[in-house]
Amino acid sequence: MFAEIAALSADPPGVTREAYAPGEDAALAKIAAFAADLGLAAEEDAYRNLWVRIPGDDRAEPPVAIGSHLDSVPHGGNYDGLAGVVAGLLAMARFRDRPSAAPPLRVLAMRGEESAWFGKAYLGSLALLGKLGPGALDLRHRDGRTTLAEAMARTGLPVDDVRAGKPLIRPSDLAAYLELHIEQGPVMTARGWPVSAVTGIRGNLRHNLVRCVGEAGHSGAVPRWLRKDAVLAVAELLSRMDEHWRVLLQMGMDLVMTAGILTTAPESHAVSVIPGEARFSFEIRSQDAATMERFYDLTREECRAVERARGVRFVFDDRIDTAPAAMDAAWIARFSDAATRLGRPFENIPSGAGHDAAVFANAGIPSAMLFVRNANGSHNPDEAMDLGDFLQGVEVLAEALRA
Amino acid sequence: MFAEIAALSADPPGVTREAYAPGEDAALAKIAAFAADLGLAAEEDAYRNLWVRIPGDDRAEPPVAIGSHLDSVPHGGNYDGLAGVVAGLLAMARFRDRPSAAPPLRVLAMRGEESAWFGKAYLGSLALLGKLGPGALDLRHRDGRTTLAEAMARTGLPVDDVRAGKPLIRPSDLAAYLELHIEQGPVMTARGWPVSAVTGIRGNLRHNLVRCVGEAGHSGAVPRWLRKDAVLAVAELLSRMDEHWRVLLQMGMDLVMTAGILTTAPESHAVSVIPGEARFSFEIRSQDAATMERFYDLTREECRAVERARGVRFVFDDRIDTAPAAMDAAWIARFSDAATRLGRPFENIPSGAGHDAAVFANAGIPSAMLFVRNANGSHNPDEAMDLGDFLQGVEVLAEALRA
Numbered sequence: 001m002f003a004e005i006a007a008l009s010a011d012p013p014g015v016t017r018e019a020y021a022p023g024e025d026a027a028l029a030k031i032a033a034f035a036a037d038l039g040l041a042a043e044e045d046a047y048r049n050l051w052v053r054i055p056g057d058d059r060a061e062p063p064v065a066i067g068s069h070l071d072s073v074p075h076g077g078n079y080d081g082l083a084g085v086v087a088g089l090l091a092m093a094r095f096r097d098r099p100s101a102a103p104p105l106r107v108l109a110m111r112g113e114e115s116a117w118f119g120k121a122y123l124g125s126l127a128l129l130g131k132l133g134p135g136a137l138d139l140r141h142r143d144g145r146t147t148l149a150e151a152m153a154r155t156g157l158p159v160d161d162v163r164a165g166k167p168l169i170r171p172s173d174l175a176a177y178l179e180l181h182i183e184q185g186p187v188m189t190a191r192g193w194p195v196s197a198v199t200g201i202r203g204n205l206r207h208n209l210v211r212c213v214g215e216a217g218h219s220g221a222v223p224r225w226l227r228k229d230a231v232l233a234v235a236e237l238l239s240r241m242d243e244h245w246r247v248l249l250q251m252g253m254d255l256v257m258t259a260g261i262l263t264t265a266p267e268s269h270a271v272s273v274i275p276g277e278a279r280f281s282f283e284i285r286s287q288d289a290a291t292m293e294r295f296y297d298l299t300r301e302e303c304r305a306v307e308r309a310r311g312v313r314f315v316f317d318d319r320i321d322t323a324p325a326a327m328d329a330a331w332i333a334r335f336s337d338a339a340t341r342l343g344r345p346f347e348n349i350p351s352g353a354g355h356d357a358a359v360f361a362n363a364g365i366p367s368a369m370l371f372v373r374n375a376n377g378s379h380n381p382d383e384a385m386d387l388g389d390f391l392q393g394v395e396v397l398a399e400a401l402r403a
Numbered sequence: 404m405f406a407e408i409a410a411l412s413a414d415p416p417g418v419t420r421e422a423y424a425p426g427e428d429a430a431l432a433k434i435a436a437f438a439a440d441l442g443l444a445a446e447e448d449a450y451r452n453l454w455v456r457i458p459g460d461d462r463a464e465p466p467v468a469i470g471s472h473l474d475s476v477p478h479g480g481n482y483d484g485l486a487g488v489v490a491g492l493l494a495m496a497r498f499r500d501r502p503s504a505a506p507p508l509r510v511l512a513m514r515g516e517e518s519a520w521f522g523k524a525y526l527g528s529l530a531l532l533g534k535l536g537p538g539a540l541d542l543r544h545r546d547g548r549t550t551l552a553e554a555m556a557r558t559g560l561p562v563d564d565v566r567a568g569k570p571l572i573r574p575s576d577l578a579a580y581l582e583l584h585i586e587q588g589p590v591m592t593a594r595g596w597p598v599s600a601v602t603g604i605r606g607n608l609r610h611n612l613v614r615c616v617g618e619a620g621h622s623g624a625v626p627r628w629l630r631k632d633a634v635l636a637v638a639e640l641l642s643r644m645d646e647h648w649r650v651l652l653q654m655g656m657d658l659v660m661t662a663g664i665l666t667t668a669p670e671s672h673a674v675s676v677i678p679g680e681a682r683f684s685f686e687i688r689s690q691d692a693a694t695m696e697r698f699y700d701l702t703r704e705e706c707r708a709v710e711r712a713r714g715v716r717f718v719f720d721d722r723i724d725t726a727p728a729a730m731d732a733a734w735i736a737r738f739s740d741a742a743t744r745l746g747r748p749f750e751n752i753p754s755g756a757g758h759d760a761a762v763f764a765n766a767g768i769p770s771a772m773l774f775v776r777n778a779n780g781s782h783n784p785d786e787a788m789d790l791g792d793f794l795q796g797v798e799v800l801a802e803a804l805r806a
Contacts (some may be wrong), residue, residue, distance in 0.1 A: 183624070184621050184623075184624040185621055185623075185624030185625045185626070185629070186620070186625060186629050187624075187629065190629055204623065204675075206674060206675075208674055217588070217589070217780060218587050218588055218755060218756060218780055218781075218782075219659065219661035219663060219686055219688065219755070220588075220605050220607065220659060220688045220754075220755025220756050220757075221588030221589075221590075221754070221755035221756050221780070222588045222589060222590075222659075222755070223588070223590060223755075224648060224649065224652055224659065226589050229661070231641065231662050231663075231683075232641060232645050235637070235638040235639075235641035235642045236642050236645070238634065238635060239635075239638045239639050239642040242635050242638070245627060246627065249627055256622065256623060256625075256626065256627065258622035258632070258674075258675070258676075258677055258678075259634050259635070260622060260634075260672055260673050260674050260675060260678050261667050261673065261678075262634050262665060262666065262672075262678070262681065263665065263666040263667060263669075264663070264664050264665050264666060266666075269664045270663050270664065271661075271663050271664060271684040272607075272609075272661070272663060272686060273663045274663065275661075275662070275663050275664075275665070278665065280634075281674040283622055283674055283675060285622065285623045351623075352621060352622070352623025352624035352625070353621060353623050353624050354623075377620065377621055377624070378621075
C-alpha cells in the first residue's frame with residue numbers, strides 16, 4: 001500500500017499530496033480501493049473525507065474512529081499521515097470476520113492537515129467538527145493565487161456549509177479517535193523504542209518577533225559600564241531561560257523552548273559597532289497549559305531583570321497561543337496493557353508536533369495516539385519508518401481494540 | 404577656523420572631506436592660509452601633507468610634531484582630525500615671538516586617516532614613514548571605481564615613491580608626535596572630564612565570522628537532551644565571556660569585547676525550527692597585547708567547553724590583528740604636570756579607536772595624545788565638542804611644551 005501510494009504521489013525528492021487537490025484525491029481513491037480489496041466498505045462524507053467500515057456491522061453505538069490525514073507537505077515523506085490510515089485498515093481487517101470482537105470501528109482518512117498549503121493546520125478535522133471558522137476559507141494557497149474556498153469548491157465540497165460551520169459529526173457520535181503516526185522527533189530512535197503511546201500533544205506559545213533595543217556605539221571607545229549591548233542582553237536572557245529549562249526538566253515538567261531566529265539589525269550592524277538592536281523569535285511548548293503560562297511569566301520577569309541590569313528594552317509583538325491536548329488516560333492504559341500482553345516493549349512520550357488528534361481531543365472526544373519509531377524527522381523525503389516497527393504498532397492497536 | 408572649514412566641506416548632514424581628493428585639498432589650503440594669518444610658515448611635503456613652522460626658528464635638533472588628519476568620513480563631524488591640527492596652530496602661535504620657550508615645533512596636517520574611503524586607515528602617516536606597503540596602492544575606493552594609486556596620482560603624489568615605500572621622515576627626525584583629538588566614546592562626558600591624557604591606543608583582535616554549527620530539528624519534537632541548538636550555544640559562550648570580562652575589569656585590566664553581528668542562517672531559520680547554525684563576529688580590544696592574547700585563548704577554551712557540553716562546533720575564519728600602541732610615559736607626565744600647574748582637572752583614559760599617533764608610536768617615535776570631551780561619538784554629524792573644553796586642551800598642550 002505504501003509503495004503504490006508513494007508511486008502515484010511521487011514528486012522527487014519525496015512525495016507531494018496537495019490538500020484539496022488531485023494528489024490528495026488520488027490517495028483517497030487508492031485507499032478506497034485497498035479497503036475494497038480487504039473486504040471493507042468505503043464511502044465519502046459531504047466534505048470528501050473517506051470513512052471505511054466493516055460490511056454488515058450495524059451496531060448502533062458510537063464507533064471508534066481510527067484515522068489520520070492523506071495530504072503531505074511539498075516534497076515530503078510518504079509516512080506522515082498515510083501510516084495512520086493504512087494502520088486503521090489493517091487493524092480493521094483483523095475484525096472483518098468477527099466484528100463483535102471489537103467495538104464498532106471506522107477508519108477515517110482526512111484531508112488538509114498540513115499547514116504548508118494554506119498556512120493553517122487541521123483543515124479537514126476542524127471542518128468535520130464545524131470548527132474551521134469562516135475566515136479560514138479566505139486563506140490563500142502558498143502559491144498566492146487561489147483561496148481555500150476555491151480549492152474546496154473544486155474538490156466538490158459544499159463551501160457554504162463549511163463556511164457556516166456545519167459539522168458533519170457531533171462529538172458524541174464517536175466513542176474515541178485513535179491515530180497512529182510516525183514520531184517526528186528523534187527520541188524513540190535514541191531510546192530504542194519501536195512503538196509508544198502519546199501522553200499528550202504539546203501546545204505552544206509564541207512571539208514571532210521580540211526586539212531587544214539597546215544603544216549602538218564604537219566598539220573600542222565605549223567601556224562596559226556605559227554599554228547597552230543588545231546581543232549580550234539577549235545572550236544573558238536566553239542563557240538564564242536555558243538554565244531554568246534544564247532545572248524544570250529535572251523537576252519533571254514537560255517543556256521545550258526555542259529561539260529559532262536571532263539577528264542583529266542588518267541595516268546597521270558591523271563588526272566594530274556595539275549592537276544597538278537584536279531581534280529574535282521565542283517559542284515555548286508543553287503538554288501542560290499552566291507550565292507554558294508560568295514559564296512565559298518567568299521569561300517576562302527575566303526580561304525585566306535584564307532590562308534593569310543592562311539598560312535595554314524588550315519589545316514584544318502579539319503573543320500567539322495554541323492549546324495543548326491531553327490524550328485519553330483510559331486509552332493510553334489500553335495501549336500499554338495490549339503491548340504487555342503481546343510481550344512488546346512500550347513507553348510513553350509526548351508529541352511535540354500537532355495532530356488531528358488534538359482537534360478531536362479538544363472537542364471532547366476521547367483521543368489517543370500511537371507513535372512509531374522514525375529516523376530523520378518528518379516533512380522531508382528522508383523520513384524512515386521500519387515496516388517491522390509499523391506492524392508492531394498495528395498489532396498493539398488491534399490488541400487494544402479487542403473487547 | 405572650525406566654522407570656515409566646516410563651510411567649505413559642508414555635505415548635509417555633516418561634513419565630507421574625502422581622502423586624496425578636493426575636499427581634503429581645500430581644508431589643507433585653508434589651514435595654510437590660517438597659518439599665514441598667524442604669522443607662521445606652511446609648506447607641503449612630497450606626499451602633500453602640510454608642515455607648519457615658526458619662521459626664523461632654525462634650531463637643528465629634531466622638532467616636536469603636533470598634528471592630526473584633515474579628512475573626514477562621509478557625512479561625518481567637523482572636529483574628528485581637524486581639532487588636532489587647529490590645536491597645533493594655536494599652541495604654536497603662542498611661541499611665535501619666543502620660539503626658544505619651547506622645543507622646535509612643527510604642525511603636521513595629514514591626509515587619509517579614515518578607513519572609510521579605501522578600507523584602510525592611516526594612509527598618510529604610514530606613507531610618510533614608508534610603511535604603507537605596496538598592496539595598499541591597489542585598494543579600491545568605496546565607490547568601487549578608482550584605486551588609491553589613482554587618487555594619489557590625481558592629488559599629485561609621486562606614486563612610485565609611495566609604492567616603493569620611500570619614507571619622507573625617519574623616526575629619529577622627530578623628537579615626539581603629539582595629537583589632540585576629540586574623545587570618540589562617552590567616558591569623559593559621563594565622568595565630567597574636559598581634557599584627558601591618553602594612556603594608550605587599544606589594539607584589536609578580530610574574527611569577522613565565527614560559525615556555530617549545531618543541528619536543525621523540529622522545535623516541538625526534539626527534547627533538550629537531543630538538541631544541538633546553535634543559538635543557545637552562542638548565548639552561553641557570550642554570557643560566559645561577558646562574565647569573565649566583568650571580572651577582569653574588576654581586576655584592573657583594560658579590555659572591551661564585542662559581538663557586533665549575530666544571525667541565524669537566513670536561508671533556513673524559522674520560528675519552530677531548532678537553529679542549526681548561528682554566525683557572529685567577535686572582537687577583543689585592549690591597550691595590552693598580552694591581555695588580548697590571553698582573553699582570546701580563554702575564548703577559544705570556552706568554545707571547546709560549549710562544544711563538549713552542547714554537541715556543536717565553532718568554526719573560525721582568519722584572525723585579524725591590530726597591535727596596540729603605548730603612549731609615551733614622559734609626555735603623559737608632562738601633560739599631567741601642565742594641567743596641575745594650570746589648575747585644571749585632568750585624568751587619563753585609554754583610546755578605544757585608532758589614531759595616527761599609533762603609527763608614530765609603533766615606529767618608535769615618542770607619541771602622546773590629549774582627548775577633549777565630546778558628546779555623541781564621532782563619525783557622525785552629531786559630534787559635539789565644547790570650544791571651552793577645546794581651548795583648555797590647547798592650554799594644556801602649550802603649557803606642556805613650555806621648556
